[in-house]
Amino acid sequence: MTEKGLADVVAAETAISDIDGKLGRLWYVGYDIHDLARWSTFEETVFLLHRQRLPTRNELEDLTQRLVEERELDQWTRELMPTFADVASPMSMLRTSVSASSGYDPDGWDQSAEANERKAMRLVARFPTLIATYHRIRSGQEPLLPNPSLPHAANFLWMLTGTEPDEEAARAFDVCLVLQADHTMNASTFVARVVASTLSDMHSAITAAIAALKGPLHGGANEAVMKMLEDTGEVDRVEPYVLDRLERKEKIMGFGHRVYRTEDPRATHLRRLSRELGERIGDTRWHDLSERIEKVVQERKGLYPNVDFYAASVYHTLGIPTDLMTCVFAASRVAGWTAHVREQLADNRLIRPESEYIGPRNQDYVPIEERS
Numbered sequence: 038m039t040e041k042g043l044a045d046v047v048a049a050e051t052a053i054s055d056i057d058g059k060l061g062r063l064w065y066v067g068y069d070i071h072d073l074a075r076w077s078t079f080e081e082t083v084f085l086l087h088r089q090r091l092p093t094r095n096e097l098e099d100l101t102q103r104l105v106e107e108r109e110l111d112q113w114t115r116e117l118m119p120t121f122a123d124v125a126s127p128m129s130m131l132r133t134s135v136s137a138s139s140g141y142d143p144d145g146w147d148q149s150a151e152a153n154e155r156k157a158m159r160l161v162a163r164f165p166t167l168i169a170t171y172h173r174i175r176s177g178q179e180p181l182l183p184n185p186s187l188p189h190a191a192n193f194l195w196m197l198t199g200t201e202p203d204e205e206a207a208r209a210f211d212v213c214l215v216l217q218a219d220h221t222m223n224a225s226t227f228v229a230r231v232v233a234s235t236l237s238d239m240h241s242a243i244t245a246a247i248a249a250l251k252g253p254l255h256g257g258a259n260e261a262v263m264k265m266l267e268d269t270g271e272v273d274r275v276e277p278y279v280l281d282r283l284e285r286k287e288k289i290m291g292f293g294h295r296v297y298r299t300e301d302p303r304a305t306h307l308r309r310l311s312r313e314l315g316e317r318i319g320d321t322r323w324h325d326l327s328e329r330i331e332k333v334v335q336e337r338k339g340l341y342p343n344v345d346f347y348a349a350s351v352y353h354t355l356g357i358p359t360d361l362m363t364c365v366f367a368a369s370r371v372a373g374w375t376a377h378v379r380e381q382l383a384d385n386r387l388i389r390p391e392s393e394y395i396g397p398r399n400q401d402y403v404p405i406e407e408r409s
């Protein structure tokens with residue numbers, strides 16, 4: 038029997054990303070995440086994950102333009118949005134609208150490698166529009182059209198808040214999108230590859246991945262972190278809050294990781310961004326609270342923050358509502374999911390593991406009228 042939760046099981050070969058959990062290192066296609074956080078952009082990262090090399094200037098311009106042209110929603114998905122805004126939670130909206138939009142994808146049911154590449158770019162381009170349109174309708178505001186003169190990250194904030202972010206905010210958000218774009222065989226990526234391996238379609242694989250990301254043990258943790266920050270409220274209340282949770286054997290959201298045994302390298306950048314963005318607006322309350330929680334959890338439990346912990350205060354400071362935080366994570370991770378689906382299909386074999394049967398054997402079938 039393998040480890041519970043498939044820990045340490047290698048489920049696929051990939052050239053997309055790699056982690057060293059002991060050293061706290063992460064690479065996309067061999068490029069250190071620290072270099073990418075410093076120098077790259079989301080658009081360039083999309084190219085890197087999909088083509089497994091950095092683009093030339095012309096190639097980057099082409100991809101950027103393609104993403105700009107694919108931002109608008111098809112009419113069917115747009116028409117569904119008021120209903121989603123009324124009845125669906127943000128991640129349910131995202132999951133269902135990606136599924137629904139498959140029917141109106143210009144490439145239809147074409148599953149060629151070329152069509153899948155176009156579907157992938159379309160999905161990457163449209164996630165921000167889906168999220169922003171939903172949010173504006175549910176808050177009684179007019180949805181905004183994408184602004185073709187803005188890069189992906191800045192346009193996302195513009196469509197969501199109605200305010201064009203300044204350079205610093207736009208760059209901070211762009212870095213967040215770079216940091217979360219891929220992460221080896223996490224639960225949602227694994228799910229996407231399993232669905233792709235049955236030769237189902239791109240939209241089905243991404244719909245399933247969104248469903249997996251929704252859970253609080255995966256992408257849903259960032260929302261839970263923000264709620265924890267709001268619940269504690271004051272730095273002085275952190276220690277009793279954390280101790281109480283630990284006493285009750287409850288998890289502290291945003292801490293721990295299946296692979297990292299030291300600091301998650303993405304958390305290093307998000308911690309810095311959380312502080313810088315707080316200082317910029319003259320309100321470091323959420324950052325201070327986060328740092329205090331980190332210290333107490335580290336002292337008491339020896340756990341390090343993961344990507345979701347400081348993402349919460351960063352997103353909050355950027356004006357992203359708490360219940361949209363997991364959707365924002367998805368808007369970044371869709372770059373990796375779609376790259377993994379394409380990689381799976383390029384050398385496919387059905388993913389179908391074994392199970393170990395632990396139930397009773399050799400039972401005698403008793404007709405229903407004779408059962409007590």
Ligand SMILES: CC(C)(COP(=O)(O)OP(=O)(O)OC[C@H]1O[C@@H](n2cnc3c(N)ncnc32)[C@H](O)[C@@H]1OP(=O)(O)O)[C@@H](O)C(=O)NCCC(=O)NCCS
Binds near residue numbers: 291
């Ligand atoms: C990420 C996570 C699911 C990894 O899970 P995992 O590899 O299966 O590890 P386990 O849940 O088995 O945890 C191992 C031990 O550390 C403890 N632990 C792990 N994360 C913890 C946390 N966030 N708070 C408190 N204790 C934690 C577990 O209680 C367990 O302790 P035990 O051995 O005394 O029972 C887990 O750390 C977690 O639930 N974290 C909180 C949710 C989160 O932030 N998710 C986002 C991940 S990027």
